[in-house]
Amino acid sequence: MIYLEYAIFQRALLGCVFIGLLGGLIGVFVVKMRLSTIGYSMSHSAFAGAALGVALSVDPLLTAIVFSAVTAVFIGPAADKARLPIDTITSIAFSLNMALAFIFLTFSPQIGLSSEVASVLWGSIVSITNRDLVYLIALCSITLALIYLFWKELFTIMFDRKMAEADGVNTKIFVYFMIFLAGITVALSLKLVGGLLVYALLFNPASSALQYLHDMRKIIFLSPIIGAASCIAGFFTSLIFDIPVGSCIALISTLIFAVSVILSPKRRRRWRNEG
């Protein structure tokens, strides 16, 4: 691989590894704490935010974080209460975010599909900077430390939040913290994967890992590995066939998910007693 001799590609590859690890790791909590809908909405508002950043020529990372934080503030409490029509809210949020994102991109000062606009839309390998790498490594470390320290709480909340609360665990603080971490992860991953597909990174690796294993402690290792593998494979596919890296990562992780579902030992007995 001739590309890999260049620092820019080495950096990009490293970025892929960390983004994949983070997405896979946080994704397990997002899926098991039933935060998928909020993760979904945050991903798309991060997209709209990044687009605004491009339009205003300010750092898209910053605007992406602000937008996903605002979404978390609005949708978080709704997700907390089962009786609010969360599906309706997220559907509306989706169209709103998409509309905003495309309007902002139209107003972007650069002409046509400049690299920045393209990166926000469907991701770009070369967009990853040293600063991004530092952020990613920092976020990875913080996330790992928190998971290690509060594993017991996270473990029981993922099993059943209400029962965790009934046992005297403060579930709210951990759920909100995971939403926060997911928001930052989404904003940081956006450059690589693109705003339209960033959600795949949170959802696909975790859902694949959950198909295979009966032990949460193993899932929490397998999911980031699947995430990183998807990103690395997507990276090379993108280079070889010259197609957007975000699409490659999303396609590969979806493929892994499909294979997982087919091979899943859990799928054979999928019944549910509604008793």
Added chain:
Amino acid sequence: MEPIIELRDVSTVYEGEKRPAIRDVNLAFEGGEFAYVIGPNAAGKTTLLETINGLLPIFKGHISVLNLDVQKYGREVRCQIGYVPQDFMVDPGEPYAALDVVLMGRYGKIGVIGMPSKEDKEKAIEAMRLLEIEDLANKPIGKLSGGQQQKVMIARAIAKEPKILLLDEPFSNLDPESRGKISKLIAQISSEHNLTTIIVTHDLRQMAESCSRAIVMNSGRIIADCEPREALALIEKWNFSDFWRHNG
């Protein structure tokens, strides 16, 4: 004697609802008391239990448990209450072993800083042994039958070593033989450790045999608080036994 649980004029309203699910409830339980709560579906039995442990916010009134205001010190109170929820069933693919789930009962007590110790694990295994499910310890909980899962949840509550037990139809998925056994076991544990125990049930026969107090609920109110035999007579007289016949 100071009551361990005291509700004064308590009403609980679910979010978005107009009518309170329980209204103007006045109740007190002393330490070591063993009571059954009975009543037709939607009477407010589950709501009563979740109001006592503070999972639901109250709309009016005052509750204190273990001399603590539940609205303010809910978490402290919940660390002392073993709760078995109604109809708890997990997906078959849930990636948790039965022992993991039993051990979770102790997490609130251990606190945020601590890690489960060897002793915590022993307590969990001991609780599983009492319920005769220790051989299921390493099985994924989703692969267990409804009755076995119910036993896991009872073990979870017992492993916690609580001061209060709140059990919401804990025998609904058990066969009659297990029902008898486990209801005896709970009575025994309660008296050994002087636990205040409240059990919601449909099984009137079980109740008559094993407790001294029956609380009858209907439409969110307490309509009788008396001896089990008296309660049974009242139910006969009011003739709403057909409400829960399906659970006989």
